[in-house]
Amino acid sequence: MEKRTKFLLDEKDIPRSWYNIQADLPEPLPPVLHPGTGKPVTGDDLTPLFPMELIKQEVSQERWIEIPEEVRDIYRLWRPSPLFRAYRLEKALDTPAKIFYKYEGISPAGSHKPNTAIAQAYYNKKEGIKRIATETGAGQWGSSLALAGAFFGIEIKVYMVASSYHLKPYRRIMMQTWGAQCVPSPSPDTKAGRAMLEKDPDCPGSLGLAISEAVEDTVTHDDTHYSLGSVLNHVLLHQTVIGLEAKKQMEMAGEYPDIIVGCVGGGSNFAGMFLPFIKDKIEGKKPKLRIINVEPTATPSITKGIYAYDFGDSAKLTPLIKMYTLGHSFMPDPIHAGGLRYHGMAPIICHLHQLGLVEAKAEHQIGTFKAGVTFARSEGIVSAPETNHAIKVAIDEALKCKETGQSKNILLAHSGHGHFDMASYEAYLSGKLVDYAYPKEKIQEALKDLPKIKES
């Protein structure tokens, strides 16, 4: 039999349903709370922001949720994504481990984000929504929603953190190429933006402020909804196409992973990969399966934060979410993995961590770029700085196998390419990168600011 480097599935193998972990959790997720009443939020609380189908998915206990044909039809443009056996990386590391990676960088936007952007745009379109407002940091999410807007004829308005808007113009131009409007936040287009600009015309912006602007835009415009690219249950749900495909592809390879590793910012890409596998662990079929969430030492929400109810944004506009948090007033150091600079974490991942079903690890950025360069020179792909976090741990685990002589199967969730992040590689290659660790005192400080909630 000929050697196989990639395991490809046919279009007909694009999953027909998303997998909803809520049906299989040993204990249910803690409810999301209304910040005013401290009681669980209702569907009605959320209808100004989201279409009803997504609100239902957020709390559904159904194991399988059908993927609409119109969504599958667009998934066909790049899905199923390939699963690679990293022969060349294994050889470079001289490891007995087998390394596999599932590559989401082949989507038109270059990452996993369109998996949910397409679904969210579809449900909004179906509900007659003509316009969606959102925020974006480095631009991965904004560009994916812009793509989805082009496909469904929905107007997209993106509030992009001003510092990124000016420093990373390529992502902004990509959004415009797909027809979206993208403005730097703070912008003169909202009350929140104008107030900030009056105080500081050169304000570099923050994700918290950009969220405030997008939410204000939503509630002050007709036919407009708001959209989020990570953290929420329905976003993780849509990303399970990754893991469902990967399970089939690992079967094609005749293997099952011993270790699954991925990077986590809000957590949607990695959860999309591991949720279909963790079912086997919950059911006792794969008790030894290790699932490693990798976060930056600069935003160590799982490894250094606390598990508590907190706001999803710094402006305290969102409901309260039980999650690992560094405090909603958290201000990240300027690490290059823009997609990992979030103070909280997807509640599903946090809950699974509490249950002892997944583990977490924090990595310094210089080490992750070194790993990324090793990957680029052996497998070819220049990876996103976020993905490099996962690559670092995959390489470390493979090197442990070299020490012990064990041949483990390592499955890497590769979230996307780094074509828009070359300035970060330059900083690394020229020795200008700095490592950051979020100090304990700051976490202690932030905890004072957590909302006081009596859990029922």
Next chain:
Amino acid sequence: MEKRTKFLLDEKDIPRSWYNIQADLPEPLPPVLHPGTGKPVTGDDLTPLFPMELIKQEVSQERWIEIPEEVRDIYRLWRPSPLFRAYRLEKALDTPAKIFYKYEGISPAGSHKPNTAIAQAYYNKKEGIKRIATETGAGQWGSSLALAGAFFGIEIKVYMVASSYHLKPYRRIMMQTWGAQCVPSPSPDTKAGRAMLEKDPDCPGSLGLAISEAVEDTVTHDDTHYSLGSVLNHVLLHQTVIGLEAKKQMEMAGEYPDIIVGCVGGGSNFAGMFLPFIKDKIEGKKPKLRIINVEPTATPSITKGIYAYDFGDSAKLTPLIKMYTLGHSFMPDPIHAGGLRYHGMAPIICHLHQLGLVEAKAEHQIGTFKAGVTFARSEGIVSAPETNHAIKVAIDEALKCKETGQSKNILLAHSGHGHFDMASYEAYLSGKLVDYAYPKEKIQEALKDLPKIKES
């Protein structure tokens, strides 16, 4: 049967041989001449620059040339590339035409260039070469050779036209990520570079000068060869993997193209696509097959140049090639399709044009970007400015079908993505692009400078 958007082949379907059109030409190619003697060059003339296997391939009359297993093994990282049916573009145009596109943008470097870079690096490695020098304009070729160098452990030195080096730093950083050395040309590393820097320290450079530097570097270093990314017969040969795969994929779709369209700078990508199909036309099986070479109005070598012997570079270092040329002293206007700014054209394409087997068309850049945006908003992919030239003509042909009601099959050679060309999209979207047409008088002027050769 389920609708199919992509036609995928398995790794075992990566071609085992390249197709050599020289075996099937109705008339042989005119020989390449030595500029000193006016006589055909010999293999010995070329050994300081190229490995013997490539020199043999340049003149081989064998129909099939085996692809070494080591080369196929690396092709596996992205090949076979997908062939798409552009349903969404067809719908956007409301055309009865069926549009297919073969997408080379999934290679790690983002274009078709690695197809030959890998092969060239392999043959050099086999001959004990430890270092390769080359030039690059916009950076597509330089980055592809850098990738190949990483795979085979060959040191790569790239002389990048200084204006591009400073304006498009991302391509340069990509080369460095893969371990190559990239310097702006003119550089202090060669006599030619130093001479120019003395005259003009701010010289923006030119492809002609970068070639001079790379060739000088080659002949003044041990274990060093020179490498070219287009024009030459062996480069087109390596690119035939594109057309060989596409033929199989069109069979999967149950169709044969009526029109094949692609962009041409040196011509290697498009020839790689159409050569395996043109065999059917030469043999009389598909007499009506149309093959359209699309070039910019700013560098209209086939549509406005003359068919004559000329140098391949402005510094007159290369042998003399019979081709359509605008004159080797041609200075291109600053159009954004950097890969199409060449004064000449692959001799194979020129010969086929002389024989009436292919046609050519020139397009203004603003129209090509408009076509590229239509493509991005329907098919998702943001294409390279070069590729947009082909998309423009594919769309025009599809719109003609709409007028006539005919349903033709249009096959588009999609050479790569535009992730490193977003500044060009910004220029288009903000209305700052200008159209250029190369004036007749300049061509008349350049013709005076053509070498005087008595053809035997």
